[in-house]
Amino acid sequence: MKVLIVGSGGREHAIAWKAAKSSRVDKIYCAPGNAGISEIAECVDIGAMEFEKLAAFAKEQGIDLTVIGMDDPLVGGIVDVFEQEGLRVFGPKKNAAILEGSKAFSKDLMKKYGIPTAGYETFDSPETAMEYLETSKYPVVLKADGLALGKGVLICNTKDEAMAGVKTLMLDKQFGAAGNTIVVEEFMTGREVSVLSFVDGKTIKIMTSAQDHKRAKDGDQGLNTGGMGTFSPSPFYTEEIDEFCKKNIYQATVDAMKAEGREFKGIIFFGLMLTAEGPKVLEYNARFGDPETQVVLPRMKNDIIDVFERCIDGTLDEVELDFEDNAAVCVVLASEGYPEKYEKGYEIHGLDNFKDKDSYFVFHAGTRAENGRIVTNGGRVLGVTATGTDLKTARANAYEAAKWIGFANKYMRSDIGKAIDEG
Numbered sequence: 001m002k003v004l005i006v007g008s009g010g011r012e013h014a015i016a017w018k019a020a021k022s023s024r025v026d027k028i029y030c031a032p033g034n035a036g037i038s039e040i041a042e043c044v045d046i047g048a049m050e051f052e053k054l055a056a057f058a059k060e061q062g063i064d065l066t067v068i069g070m071d072d073p074l075v076g077g078i079v080d081v082f083e084q085e086g087l088r089v090f091g092p093k094k095n096a097a098i099l100e101g102s103k104a105f106s107k108d109l110m111k112k113y114g115i116p117t118a119g120y121e122t123f124d125s126p127e128t129a130m131e132y133l134e135t136s137k138y139p140v141v142l143k144a145d146g147l148a149l150g151k152g153v154l155i156c157n158t159k160d161e162a163m164a165g166v167k168t169l170m171l172d173k174q175f176g177a178a179g180n181t182i183v184v185e186e187f188m189t190g191r192e193v194s195v196l197s198f199v200d201g202k203t204i205k206i207m208t209s210a211q212d213h214k215r216a217k218d219g220d221q222g223l224n225t226g227g228m229g230t231f232s233p234s235p236f237y238t239e240e241i242d243e244f245c246k247k248n249i250y251q252a253t254v255d256a257m258k259a260e261g262r263e264f265k266g267i268i269f270f271g272l273m274l275t276a277e278g279p280k281v282l283e284y285n286a287r288f289g290d291p292e293t294q295v296v297l298p299r300m301k302n303d304i305i306d307v308f309e310r311c312i313d314g315t316l317d318e319v320e321l322d323f324e325d326n327a328a329v330c331v332v333l334a335s336e337g338y339p340e341k342y343e344k345g346y347e348i349h350g351l352d353n354f355k356d357k358d359s360y361f362v363f364h365a366g367t368r369a370e371n372g373r374i375v376t377n378g379g380r381v382l383g384v385t386a387t388g389t390d391l392k393t394a395r396a397n398a399y400e401a402a403k404w405i406g407f408a409n410k411y412m413r414s415d416i417g418k419a420i421d422e423g
């Protein structure tokens with residue numbers, strides 16, 4: 001069969017790599033893709049938001065299955081466009097992708113259905129938000145309602161910071177219309193875990209757990225980024241926690257969406273905080289995590305195409321997900337200066353070292369082919385993943401492999417997965 005993947009990051013590279021392992025797949029296309037993806041798929045120069053063009057391409061080429069990797073097209077309704085054209089597509093429709101697209105929606109859903117999450121208030125006027133913040137407890141968390149590339153969350157330690165935050169989000173509109181409404185949320189402490197799942201509208205199957213490192217610098221210092229590295233599984237995600245979440249969070253979310261007439265088919269990514277009072281939902285995403293996917297999919301044994309199709313057909317209850325009894329660590333190689341100012345266009349050396357190795361992977365995020373060379377083309381450039389018998393071995397392997405790659409302004413954190421040694 002022919003598969004089209006929509007997106008251009010490390011996540012889509014990992015999805016394409018996994019799809020290529022399916023014996024049922026003859027050819028993979030990726031729109032728009034990147035230099036790494038082009039080694040296993042034919043990249044097509046159509047943007048992820050060009051729904052009509054993508055659907056026309058899928059029809060022309062006789063694509064059997066399209067998989068949407070990114071949040072923006074999902075929230076914008078790409079799945080509805082494909083379905084109207086009679087095309088098979090994996091991902092939630094617009095009315096379900098709102099689970100990620102609106103934080104106010106997801107908070108209200110959790111409140112209505114008793115799903116554990118931080119206490120919150122929603123505001124659509126800066127004046128009332130500021131009035132509320134006069135007397136709120138600190139620290140407090142401000143969140144832009146809409147999509148903001150993962151950067152619309154401000155943790156404010158003082159009233160002054162919170163007032164400035166309201167200005168940034170609602171008056172200066174740093175994230176555009178995403179900040180028309182904001183959620184003001186109680187600050188929680190605890191360890192974060194990412195749990196990805198497949199959903200077919202009624203059944204949910206949980207993948208193995210992972211943890212992201214969002215801050216730019218070692219020791220969780222510096223600015224928030226799209227993610228500097230991940231490990232899987234999370235040793236903090238115990239069986240007891242898994243049981244609690246299965247009982248109170250996962251199926252409850254799927255059932256709530258169904259009850260609201262917003263049947264969810266696709267990936268639900270649960271961002272959880274393991275608080276002293278038990279696990280609570282930090283956020284939902286309606287797609288695979290980046291860079292969580294780069295550690296979760298290399299450990300997955302199932303044929304991913306089969307699982308995608310079961311989600312579309314509503315037969316997910318007939319399959320068990322199966323993961324290797326090992327661990328994986330992904331270290332992101334970024335451009336020095338990310339997430340602020342950085343240079344790009346530097347030649348990347350050493351990519352060939354990963355060829356024909358079973359437990360080492362290099363997933364491209366921001367790269368570009370130029371005159372037969374591959375050059376850096378973004379803040380996050382590559383994700384180097386390695387597996388190992390346990391997290392410590394996987395981590396040592398990933399850092400060894402990170403040395404195989406060279407480019408002029410290469411930067412990485414040196415403590416991805418380090419907390420595991422202390423845990």
Ligand code: AMP
Binds near residue numbers: 118153187189192271
């Ligand atoms: P989100 O996009 O909602 O996941 O938020 C991004 C990051 O902000 C999370 O991964 C947390 O590290 C942090 N965060 C979000 N909400 C809270 C909260 N209520 N309490 C503490 N930290 C939070």
Ligand code: GLY
Binds near residue numbers: 150288289292
């Ligand atoms: N790694 C966090 C995300 O994909 O949103």
